[in-house]
Every structure is written in C-alpha cells, then in structure tokens.
Amino acid sequence: MKHQLQLLSPGAFQSMAAALAVAEFGAGIQVMGAGKDGGRDLYFEGPLTFGSTEESAGEAFTGYTVFQVKHHAKVSDSPTADASWLWGEVKKELDAWADWDKKDPRAPLPDQLIFITNVALTPVQNSGGHDAIRKNIEAYRAKLNNASRDVDDPDAVVDKAQRRKRIAHIRAIRFWDGNQIDALLNANAAVRRRFDAFLTASDVFTFISELTGNVSVKDSEPVLLDQARTELLSDGLVYFDDAGDRDNRGIPVHEVAIDLPATFPGGGGRSTVLRHVLERGDNILARDITAVDGPRHIVLTGQPGNGKTTISKLIVQAYRVAALKGSTALAANHDAVLAGTEAVLHKLGHQLPRHRRWPLRIDLAHYAEERGHKLDESLMRYVAERISKRSNHGTVTPAALTSWLGAWPWLVVFDGLDEVTEPETRRTVIERVVEFVNNAEGDRCDLLAVITTRPVGYTENIDPSSFETVALDDLTPEEAVTFGTKAAQVRLRGDEERIGKVTAALRGAANDENLVKLLRTPLQVLILSIIVDGAGTIAPDRYSLFSDYYDTVVRRERNKPTMVRTLLTKYEPFIHQLHERAGFLLQQRSETAEHSTAVLTEPELRDIVWHILDEAEFQPDGHHSDVLDSIIKSATQRLVLIAPRNDGFGFDVRSLQELVAARRISDAPLETRIRRLRLLAPSPHWRNTWLFAAGKVFAEPRAHEHQAVVELVETIDQGAAERIGVHLPIGPELALDILDDGMARAWPIWSRRILAHGLHVLDAPSAFGLDRSLRILLRYADSGVDQRNAVARLIRDDLTATACRLTLASASDMVPAIERDLRVHERTLGLGLVLDQIAKSPHPASPRVDWGALNDEIDTSPYPATLDPVIRGAADALEAIKNEVFTAAHQADLVTCLNVPEAAEVLSAALAHVLPGDVALFLQLRSVLSQRFRAPLGERILA
Incomplete structure (x- = not known):
C-alpha cells in the first residue's frame, strides 16, 4: 500500500518517524520533539540492527546513533529534484556536525547518522536518487581529506583537519526514505492506525467502525454523519447585523470571517488565530507520540466584540469541511458551504486541515444552563445526548464516543467561558472541561481543545501544563x-x-x-x-459609537412602513425604557447558573411594558391595552434590538445588552450612579456595563461628573477590607480599562490622573496579567507625543518608591517584544529602558515576608473575643497557602472572615507583613477573591 506521506505536516511526520523508530528499535529511542535539539530529533545509545529484513540480517550498529527527520513540504513529480533537495538538507547537517569553531559545537558526535524523510529515493543503480546522495556523501568526505589546496593557508589546514576529524567520527550515514517509510507502515499496523486521519480515504463517516475496530460503534456512523451535516449549515451561521435586520438572516461564517490577529504572553511573534490553531491541529497531539513540546491546548482570550465566537465557528467549520469533503451523502447546500469555506481559507492563506479532526463546538453557557444539577456528570455524556438529539438515526452512547475519541483525532472548542458567571457553576464547568482533557490525554487520545473567554476576570490560569493562553489582538x-x-x-x-x-x-x-x-x-x-x-456621524468614543448605533437602528425603523414605525412615532420614550429595563434584567439574570443564556419570556416582557405604561399613567389593562399588545407583537419579529431568541426574547449581541443595561444604571442622580459603579467595579460580569456607564459620563461635558468617576477609581480600594483592597487593588486595572476604552481622551486633566493610577499595576508582586496591562500602556503611549512623555514621566516620578522591582524587571523584558507586536511608532520605542532604569535604581529594601509579625499583628489587635475563631481560622488558611495544603475548607474560612467587616480589617492589616513579598500567597488570594467578585450583584444595584 502506498501512503500519501505528503499530506502529513512536518510535526506529524516527525511524530510518525519517532513512532516507527520506537516500533523498530524499542523503547530505548529517545524522542527530542520540536525546538533546538542539537541536531537530534531522535537518538539511541547502544547496539541496534539497522535495515534488517527476512532476507537480510541488516547492519549492526554500536555506540551513539542519531536520527534526523527531514520533511519535504512540496514533494514533486521529479525524483531528481526531490533528491537534490534532500542532499541540500543532508549537507547542511554535515556542515553543522563538522563545525568545530563555533561557541557551542554539536556534541556528542554520533557514531551513526540516520536521515528519515518523506522523499522517495529512486533505486536505479548509479543514477538513482539513493546512489546519487551516497556519491555526494563520499565526495564530501573526500574533499575534507584533500588538503592540497590549503598548503599556503595554515588556518585553513587546521580548520579542515578539525572538520575531517569530526566527520570521520560518523562511521555510517543511512536513510529511511519515503519507500522505506511505506514499507515500515505496512509492517507496523499499530503505528499506521495512529495516523489514519492523514492517510485514510476521505469519506471518514463511512469507515468509523472500521477505524475504531469496534463493531458496536457502527451504529453511530449515521448519527455522527447527521450531526456533522446539520451543524455544517446551522452552527456555521453568524448574525452580525441582526440588530436592526428584521429578517434575522443568518450569514454563513465563511462569507464574513477574517483571520484575527493573536498574540502570546510576553509579546513577540504576533500571529493569527487560524494559523496558530491549524498549525497546532496539523500535528499529532496524542501525548505518547507528539512532537509538540509544552501545552498542547489553547485558551483564547478576547475583549468584547473581538470576534471570539465567530473565529471559533470558522475553525470548527474548517474541520467539518475537511471531514465531510468527498462524502457522497451531501446536498447542494452542503457542497456550497464546503466550496465556500475552502475558498475563503485559501484566500486567507490557509488550506483545509491536513490532519482531519472530528469537530465539536460546545457553548459553555448553554451547557451550564441545560445540565444544571447534572454538572457532576461527565461532559462526554452531555456530548452524546446533544448529538443524538440532532439525528433521526438513533442514539450514540458515551461509550461509543469514547471509542471514537480513542481512534480518531478530535477538535473541541469550548466557547464562552466568560458567560458562565456564577462562581460554583463556573468552577464545576472548568473542572468538567479539564477532566475531559485529562482523560483524553491519559488514554493517549489525539485531542485539540480550545477554550474562549474574555480576559477580564479570567484568573484561573487553567491547567497551564496543558493550556497555553493566546490573546486576540486589536485589528x-x-x-x-x-x-x-x-x-x-x-x-x-x-x-x-x-x-x-x-x-x-x-x-x-x-x-x-x-x-x-x-x-x-x-x-x-x-x-x-x-x-x-x-x-x-461618528463620535470618537466607544460609548457614543454604540449609542449612535442604537439611534441608527431606531432611525431606520422609523423610516419603514411597519407597526414599529407607528410605535416609535407615538411611544419612542417607552420603547427606550423597555430596552433599558430588559437589558438590565437580562444582565442581572445571567449572573446565575440557571440563566447563563438569559432570555425573557413573553409574560415577563409583557409585565415590563405594562409597568412602563402604568407608571406613565396609561391604562394598559383598559383603554391602552392595544398599545401593550402592539409592542409585544412587534417584539415577536424584532423591536429595535429586542428579538426572539432561544424560546424567549433577548439581545443577539451581548455588548448591546450591556449598553442598554448601563443606561438603566445611569438613570439616577450622580451620587446614586457613583454608588452603583462602586458596587459593580470588582465584578468581571459587569465590567463592560461599568465601562459603558462611565463612558456615558465622559460623553457629556459635565466636569464635576468626570471628577466623580476619576475620584471613584482613585479611592475604590480604600476601606475595602472585605476584598483586601489595600493589598489586592482593582483600581489600577480599572484605570487601565478606562484608558484603553478612550472615554477620557478628550480630557487631558482626567486621562493623566487615570494613567497615573493605572501605572500602579506595576506595584503588584506578580507579573500575572502584566502582558495585557503593558499593551494598554504602550497603545496609549503610541497615540501621541504628549501621551508617550506622560507615561515615561509618571513611571520615573510616581513608581520609584512603590513599584515591585521584580515586576518592573519583567515589564522591561517584555516591552520590546510587545512594541514589535503593536508596531509602535519610533517615538514610542524605549519605554522598556525607562522601566529598566527604575528597576535598577536605588530603592528601599524589598518587602519582607514575616509570618511572625502577621501573627503578632493579630495577637495585638483589639477585636471582640467572639471574632477570634473567625480570624484564627483565616490565619490558619493563610498558613495552609504557605505550606501548599490549601483546601476548600480553608477557602471557606477565609471567605467567612472577609464577610465580617471588623474581622476583615484585622486580617488586612496583618497581611501587610507578608503579602507584598509573597507571590504564591498573592496569586492564591487573587483566585479566592475572583470567585467573590463573581457573586451576583443585580438585586443590590437599583436598591
């Protein structure tokens, strides 16, 4: 059987080479993986037999054998051209092994060197590729042995002698070419089965039971085909213009999606999401044979509106198309999506995934809401039930899916972690996802998992040994x-x-x-x-942009000859109130586990409208009942931004729901608004709503209101012992969010105060999340000379006494790469040097970690005896963090203490002796507080 080795990616071919070498020579083969490996993709120390067959005993090798994998991405129809390419690669390696005069020459030298390649070398005697390369190697050795041309150049004589000596150490140079790889795959069926997704004929869904080796799985073939075909047309739709598009027309994702820019922690290597995920997916990711070092799975973070869901749909669609291409069980609509997706991938500089994976996209908010009390069940059971519901061909069992996962590569996108807000539910959902990934890895399955979330509030740092964090960058x-x-x-x-x-x-x-x-x-x-x-017209701030969009949709509806036009003409203020109240209620409701994907039922929507009309002294149960009925009837189609959604009513775009919720919060005197903003500031769930509400303040020319918001940010951590605000402040992060939003740009007096407070993110003893903060600061510095000078001056003047030197040093290391990512103007370059100068300048001694002083502080604090068990329990919890034995019971003790204001004050004062210098304690307490910040607040906001 001839295998299509050209379909394998370089990483997948290296994994295959490693698996074949282990199968042929035993577990003593050491696999080096990707990266700088000193010329060793694989190596073996000891005796091995190379090239043995039934007819021949093969060569007996001893000593140190190095294997180098050479994958040709563009194997041609010309054996001569392919052989020439391979010789060029071999010569590069020989030159590298021969080089003795560089700082770190390759060592140890191999006794045998084996090249493994997908290039097939023709066997024709003397003129074939195999013999041609052997002759080139002999000529290479002969040239090193010929010193006649170097007699007048002593340095050249020494150089050639040293090179000759190193190459002479390599006793044998041999090849596994494409022909040999074919033979080895035929002889090692177990290895070949690990690469079925590359090598199997295209109609995957016809061969599932054959591929799994499990006859009982055969019943699942039509169910899985149904699921793939159905979601190709349904899950592959986006609704970006629904707010104001009354026909609610879904648009195929391939018609509108672009490849979004992505960055990595620490900066450098700005890439794109599609490129990164497809390159990762084109590798074998089974733990025992992968060539990918480090975390294999991805957490993709992105700000509101960054396109997380759209790009996740395109990724999944690309894998669906790769899996379905070639199937005869498709309709014309399916074929159109296949052709359109492949065409747009090509236009974006990609091809269909070479390593076909069975794709799934799981909406985590829907999962949390649908499963409810069943979240303790396995995620695979949920997947099986969901797939079975979409098919007319029976059910698929969790056992069958587990067998399928063990035999065939999967891609699973877990979309919308940020929409799972309720703390206990979020913790459980993360546990189920990590459990799913760990079980797959334990069973040596080839799985690629991608989680999407907003960065604000993402403090869990999910299993960093398995997941890398990738951030969607600004366009x-x-x-x-x-x-x-x-x-x-x-x-x-x-x-x-x-x-x-x-x-x-x-x-x-x-x-x-x-x-x-x-x-x-x-x-x-x-x-x-x-x-x-x-x-x-376009206003230059984000709140006004979204607000103007709302007004544009209203204006468009007024110009249409529909019932909505009549309603807007007569009752526009009430339609606005309806949006604000509905948006606020939905935002409040989605804080809880039962309503992660919150909608309003028709009776609930009717009740809101009834109260609005009643408060205006209409008669919704009498003379004006027709108004109430007309508003509800319009909403069943679309009423400005409110539209039918998931068996109820809601907003298609979450940011628009947050906009109108912010208007509802802002409908109050200034003092009340500030109180509401203070309450909501710590909550990740309400952060975008908070920014819209603050943006509304700055969109209007009222200096005293601007000042009130700025002073709120500057003082928000004072008197906040319940969240240890003095030591774990939210104000600097909040200030940077305001700065990044741009709402205060037109007011230098406020933007500079906000900047000064935001820079205090560098006071933290940990660099966790620092990458995002530095990007905000650099974007601001790059927006003008005045802004750049303000950042540099404030770093020098304000941070000398407060900033953590280790954090400053980390920042100075990260800034140059981030500057390259952001492509900043030449005038902005050099802020890293400013940070470095401050980090190295004379400064007070680093904060001491004095646990004895913490206990002394508690012992000498005047507090009622009744609080002693509460405070001592929290102190024991802190000790448990120090000793790395922190449990759920310890966390409960901490929370109990923080819930009692007087006890929280004592604990906060005691923490001054340890927290500023203890990174592990700082991160653990941040994690505990992040769960507190997710506690529902909605019922308290309008009180």
Missing part, C-alpha cells in the same frame, strides 16, 4: 478596513454606491487619530460601518 487599521469592506459587501449585496461610501468612511477613520481607536474590534468596525451607511 490594525488595514485589517479593520478589510473586514469592514467585506462585511459591507455581504450586507449591501450589489449596492456598489453604498459599499463605496462605507469603505471610504472606514479609510477616513483609519487615518484620523481621533477615530482610529474605534477600529480595534470586528464588532466596532461593523457598528461604525452601519452608522455611516445610515448617514450618521
């Missing part, structure tokens, strides 16, 4: 214009005049320093394009 202006143009072409099909108008407006915004910051996320670009299409 560049060029990327924003490309996406906005593409979206306009889909929305305005064929209307070239309007498309041209939108494109021109986007290009104008990209060149306007006041507007370019609005082009950072796909959602904001889309909203901006809809505003300009509706003849609106």
